[in-house]
Amino acid sequence: MTAAVTWAAIPQPTSFRAAGGLWAPVRVRVVASDSVLSREAARVEGELAGLGIRGAAAAGDPVLRLRLSPLAERRDVSDESFTIDVADDIVVTVASAAGAFRATRQLLHNLRAQGGVPRGSVRSAPAVAERGLHLDAGRKHYPADWITAQLHAAADVGINVFQWHFSENEGFRLESAAFAEIVSDERISRAEAAQIVATARDLHIDLIPSLDMPGHLRHALRAHPGLRLPETEGLETDHALDITREDPILFALALIDDMIPAFAHSTRWNLGGDEFVDFDRMAEYPALAEAARQRYGSEGTGFDLLTAFVNRIAAHLRERGLEARAWNDGLLRSERERLDPDVVLTWWTNWNAAMRPVADAVAAGHRLVNVNDALFYYVLGENAGYGYPTAERIWAAEWHPGLFPSLWGADGQGTVRQELPLPYPELLLGVSFAVWSDRPDAQTPEQVAEGIRGPLRAMAERAWNAGSALGITEFAALDAAIGGATPLEEERRQQ
Numbered sequence: 001m002t003a004a005v006t007w008a009a010i011p012q013p014t015s016f017r018a019a020g021g022l023w024a025p026v027r028v029r030v031v032a033s034d035s036v037l038s039r040e041a042a043r044v045e046g047e048l049a050g051l052g053i054r055g056a057a058a059a060g061d062p063v064l065r066l067r068l069s070p071l072a073e074r075r076d077v078s079d080e081s082f083t084i085d086v087a088d089d090i091v092v093t094v095a096s097a098a099g100a101f102r103a104t105r106q107l108l109h110n111l112r113a114q115g116g117v118p119r120g121s122v123r124s125a126p127a128v129a130e131r132g133l134h135l136d137a138g139r140k141h142y143p144a145d146w147i148t149a150q151l152h153a154a155a156d157v158g159i160n161v162f163q164w165h166f167s168e169n170e171g172f173r174l175e176s177a178a179f180a181e182i183v184s185d186e187r188i189s190r191a192e193a194a195q196i197v198a199t200a201r202d203l204h205i206d207l208i209p210s211l212d213m214p215g216h217l218r219h220a221l222r223a224h225p226g227l228r229l230p231e232t233e234g235l236e237t238d239h240a241l242d243i244t245r246e247d248p249i250l251f252a253l254a255l256i257d258d259m260i261p262a263f264a265h266s267t268r269w270n271l272g273g274d275e276f277v278d279f280d281r282m283a284e285y286p287a288l289a290e291a292a293r294q295r296y297g298s299e300g301t302g303f304d305l306l307t308a309f310v311n312r313i314a315a316h317l318r319e320r321g322l323e324a325r326a327w328n329d330g331l332l333r334s335e336r337e338r339l340d341p342d343v344v345l346t347w348w349t350n351w352n353a354a355m356r357p358v359a360d361a362v363a364a365g366h367r368l369v370n371v372n373d374a375l376f377y378y379v380l381g382e383n384a385g386y387g388y389p390t391a392e393r394i395w396a397a398e399w400h401p402g403l404f405p406s407l408w409g410a411d412g413q414g415t416v417r418q419e420l421p422l423p424y425p426e427l428l429l430g431v432s433f434a435v436w437s438d439r440p441d442a443q444t445p446e447q448v449a450e451g452i453r454g455p456l457r458a459m460a461e462r463a464w465n466a467g468s469a470l471g472i473t474e475f476a477a478l479d480a481a482i483g484g485a486t487p488l489e490e491e492r493r494q495q
Contacts, residue, residue, distance in 0.1 A: 130430025138168025212272030381439025
């Protein structure tokens with residue numbers, strides 16, 4: 001790399017105008033112009049010390065100044081945009097503390113990669129508001145320290161959402177105050193959860209709880225078999241809540257209420273809604289067919305019941321100040337019930353021809369998060385035909401936040417392109433990478449951390465910039481130069 005012209009950070013800034021030379025001080029004074037930025041000033045001062053750059057000793061030593069933009073009077077905490085002007089001193093101008101955090105990561109990346117920060121001017125703002133990481137910690141237990149480390153590693157490259165999936169068919173791994181009988185032996189305690197929540201908040205990561213229902217509940221329902229969907233010969237029902245009766249639904253609501261206190265700062269919640277039953281054989285479940293007929297008449301289907309359940313859970317969450325999210329595969333398929341338009345759809349797949357296209361969601365006014373399973377599903381053991389994501393595949397697909405999973409075409413393959421072009425509609429909230437622990441013993445937590453690093457960084461780069469000006473070779477070199485062990489992780493170890 002040529003230090004004078006290369007800005008060595010992930011994600012790359014929106015623009016960089018080089019002035020020549022590197023800013024590489026031995027000492028530096030960090031100054032925050034507003035108390036809103038005090039935490040970020042203290043944080044980066046400690047991180048610079050970890051890189052051998054000590055605090056200023058003389059009046060003439062360089063200054064790193066964090067200041068709020070004159071236009072930041074509204075204090076929009078979600079505004080991550082920033083400018084960086086590098087001369088003898090550095091001036092970082094932001095609209096929020098989150099922007100200061102993003103900007104200082106850029107400086108640290110350059111220092112780690114090439115020992116200095118190129119002089120010049122940087123301007124940057126994300127193409128989409130959300131860049132997420134979903135973790136299936138229900139099938140596999142991930143220790144609290146490991147989750148905390150991943151939050152640090154993800155925040156280092158601009159990930160600002162962490163979706164914590166703590167319940168699955170194979171386990172329920174967050175301590176429960178009201179339902180101790182459903183909790184797995186290997187689990188996160190409420191005290192550990194509080195530390196994870198605090199870490200996420202400190203790193204400007206929005207933590208989204210993910211409690212999947214009415215499917216994916218086998219482990220929880222093992223202790224409450226009377227709440228299951230009735231057995232149907234040849235079809236699995238032991239994982240499915242009986243949404244035709246009130247008592248199982250009240251159990252679901254009570255379970256949510258028991259978990260909410262663990263996430264004091266969360267404003268969003270993923271309720272699931274996916275893979276409730278075999279959707280291709282929905283009409284073959286007698287309990288669903290009969291209940292749908294009674295409630296909706298001859299045109300009613302199990303999809304109407306599923307949609308009504310999702311709407312009820314969403315209303316319950318809304319009353320508690322939480323925005324509802326749900327996976328897309330079983331939704332927008334009802335005849336009589338209309339899905340609550342405020343439910344955000346986390347769009348992971350269109351592998352089945354009966355699944356509705358993204359265009360239907362847009363037409364219905366649903367906000368979307370793109371979790372493209374063809375590129376961003378890290379499925380342990382490469383179960384269900386998934387291959388581990390790689391940066392090379394992401395680049396080869398020319399992926400950007402508006403490129404969704406392909407539709408199932410007439411040839412029986414996912415070949416029909418689904419794309420929201422620039423400028424992105426406001427309905428496109430962002431994107432997410434997803435770790436699914438289908439075969440939990442296939443990798444250790446350490447192997448998972450190493451495996452996701454490259455593709456997660458690739459998503460972070462292309463999500464921030466709606467693509468990338470870098471080629472894959474340039475990106476790979478930059479990824480290697482920045483390295484895996486970050487000052488944030490060093491800070492964590494020293495706590």
